[in-house]
Amino acid sequence: MDAPGFTASLVAGGVAGVSVDLILFPLDTIKTRLQSPQGFNKAGGFRGIYAGVPSAAVGSFPNAAAFFLTYEYVKSLLHTDSTSHFKPVKHMLAASTGEVIPFSLVQFPLWESLKALWAWRRGHVVDSWQSAVCGAFAGGFAAAVTTPLDVAKTRIMLAKAGSSTAGGNVLSAMHGVWRSQGLAGLFAGVLPRMAAISMGGFIFLGAYDQTRSLLLEVGRKSP
Template identity: 70%
Template sequence: MDRGDFWVSLTAGGLAGVCVDLILYPLDTVKTRLQSPQGFKKSGGFHGIYAGVPSAAVGSFPNAAAFFVTYEYMKAMLHTDASPYLAPVTHMLAASFGEVVACLIRVPSEVVKQRAQVSPSSSTLRILSNTVYEEIPFSLVQFPLWESLKDLWSWKQGHVVDSWQSAVCGAFAGGFAAAVTTPLDVAKTRIMLAKADSRTASGNVLSALHGVWKTQGISGLFAGVVPRMSAISLGGFIFLGTYDKIRRLLL
């Protein structure tokens, strides 16, 4: 990646991140409160759904910028013409590296945001590992699917997809990834919102999932799946479509 590509990825990714976070923040608040062990109403219901938005806005630009700079760099470095079947693996690895770098920026603002949304106590260090555990599986599904859908659409129409088509692919990829990783999101939320002396607060994802399964069953593991899918589908449309459009304009 040359200097020009670096600044293009940084700017396009950062602006896309700010746009999607500000637009979809209320849905994220509702999702977090649905997953809270306190229950939706006791966590605030629909009151103050923009609580914590300043911390999210401040973290959005560097978080998204760091992800896409790393993603594009790793994608270029790992790219091979040997076999098209290896492309999804390249995208999975690039997305994983991108998420690790982005999480170092995302986690502090995520802790502040969820404290404001539900008012619990959390440990930033503990949240780092659990955010990585959730975000990497999500990206392992979302980005290879996004790239594959774009390639398929491009092949069918005989030319590279337009930005709006990239956005549609992003919506489908995001929605699917959101659905299959909802239990991990529930576990992360429960850990972040757990009382300091509770078993859940230890930060063990499997233990948190088991606890939810025992007390609430399958419905508990998929708590908030509808607003999560709605938010991330719309988010994928805005985020990846905006990134693609700004990147093309800057290039």
């Protein structure tokens, strides 16, 4: 990765992270309360859903910047021909290196594949708004299929100290939810999670592509 690409990925990633946190933080709070074992109202309901937004936004800039910098760098190391069947694997490796979570392993290869498909159908590289739409679809799908893991994480975070759930075993937490609440419990909060992450994917990946494209264009025009 050259110097302009490094700077563009770093700044664009940070801008994307701050943008999505400022806009969608309240929805994540609502989703977490829906997944709480004590119920939505007892967990706080709609009270204080904006609490913590400033600190989250400040922290998201370096995190998102580091993620996208790593993502683009690993992609450049694993550069393959555009027709290669290895491309989805490349995007999975790049995403997992930047942030090792199952969500990214679903979202980013799907995002890149949707962009490639749209570009092939239209005969040109996708615009930033088209990238954002692809990000929304990819984010919504990834949100749906990883909701049980998110429910387990929430239960572990909210578990009483010393309990078996507080031990941090994700599979055990998922099994406990399945036994007590069934499939509905495992997918608690799936709709607000999908809505939030779809909007987040639109804003996050759209803002990233737009900002990175603008910075690269400025870099090319600079003497």
